[in-house]
Amino acid sequence: MTQAVRGRGITKYFGDVIALDGVDLDVAAGQIHGLVGPNGAGKTTLLGILLGLATADKGTLEVLGQPAGRALLVPDGVAGFVDGPGVYPSLTARRNLAELARLRGYGEKAEVDDALAQVGLADVANDKVRGFSLGMRQRIGLAAALLIRPRLLVLDEPSNGLDPSGRKHVHEVLRRLAADGAAVLLSSHQMDDVEALCSEVTIVAAGRVVFAGPLSKLADESRPVDYLLRVSDTATARQIAASASGVTLGPVPANDADLIIIRANVPAIDALVPQLVSAGVAVRELTPVTSPLESAFLALTEQQAQQQAEQQEVSR
Structure with missing residues (x-):
């Protein structure tokens, strides 16, 4: 299967803090891949590097077959957002997308309307974004990403603030993109989203990968x-x-x-x-009471936290 993302030893420092410590990441085309971990694990930093918002200090990264991760540039076909999408509150949903399409040199009115319809915002296309809920803004971000027909879509907590209807629309869009051959990498604290959408998952804790592989391997049937x-x-x-x-x-x-x-x-x-x-x-x-995936996630991250605490104690 073609790799949309191949990262090896990705390391990122913020002063004395190691945000990412030798992270490996593989995301295949046509796959929805989950990136999960506790707060402060380094997920957002990793997504930012993939989107060209930050540079890695060490390691190698290929995105859509091209070197990435060092210059603030990303290959064509990469879309997404970190920490929520950027929108103009005083503009309508349609105008937000139309202006973005104009700035990037693509997207006729029909494409803008189609993107809004796909994420379930056709009925509020002419409403100003300042009155939108968090979930509606998340869906605008996804609609903006759809305009470029992405081959790699990177999303940070795309289910934040979504009601059941909005969640259904987002899930349908992501499944359709993957079925058409795009790679989707999503970071989420919602384990039910990960279980429903993702075929593979990477778990990070304290900047390190503690698991990478199929969900079936993570949710081990032998685990009580x-x-x-x-x-x-x-x-x-x-x-x-x-x-x-x-x-x-x-x-x-x-x-x-x-x-x-x-x-x-x-x-x-x-x-x-x-x-x-x-x-x-x-x-x-x-x-x-707790899904097998969540149970495995908690066990792995707690184990990593305990090992880190023991290492710090030994180094004193």
Whole structure:
């Protein structure tokens, strides 16, 4: 698969602070790739380098087959925004995009209107942006990116402030771009967005990559997760769960007689459910308290933070 982004050893300093510490990044064309990590992990710095807003101090970076990351230039076909899109509050949504299209030398009126329609803003095209919500401004930023028909789209928290309708529009646009061969790199704290959209993910913590690869590898089925289990007979269900291999009972939920909490991995859950059904216990709901992806993310970032704290203690 063609690589839209290939970074090796990307390092960035801000004074004595190491924002990025030897980061490797691979994003394939036709793929939606998630970039996740705790606040201060270096995600925004990395996105800024990809968009030509900052330069790397060390390492190599290729974007759409061209060297990048050192000069404040990006290849044609790269679009996106960091820390929210820049807009003119006194102009309408349509005028914002029309002016951007004029400055860059492309985009007729029909293309502007099509971009607004794709992100669900056709009905407010003639409204001034100063009255727009955060989510609507995010969608204007995405519409602006669509004008150049990007081959690499870089987005920083694109779901910020989005209502369900706006989120649906954004998801549809990103899936369509990837299906047409574009690469999408999105940074998000919304694990459900990452799970819904991304085939691969890079997790950064304290400026370092702690995981890179397919979501299926990250959300390891052997990792125990807490589940809410709603059943017709909690007493029998607790008795069966207590004796089941690989299952641990949690505390008894207050004010919900039909619910029990268990901790188990996927194979243990697969074995438990038939046991309950065979005993005449109806399983009405089985929901992870924390998704397997979020559980893995928390474990990896907490482990990295602990290792960093131990290294700092040793160096004193």
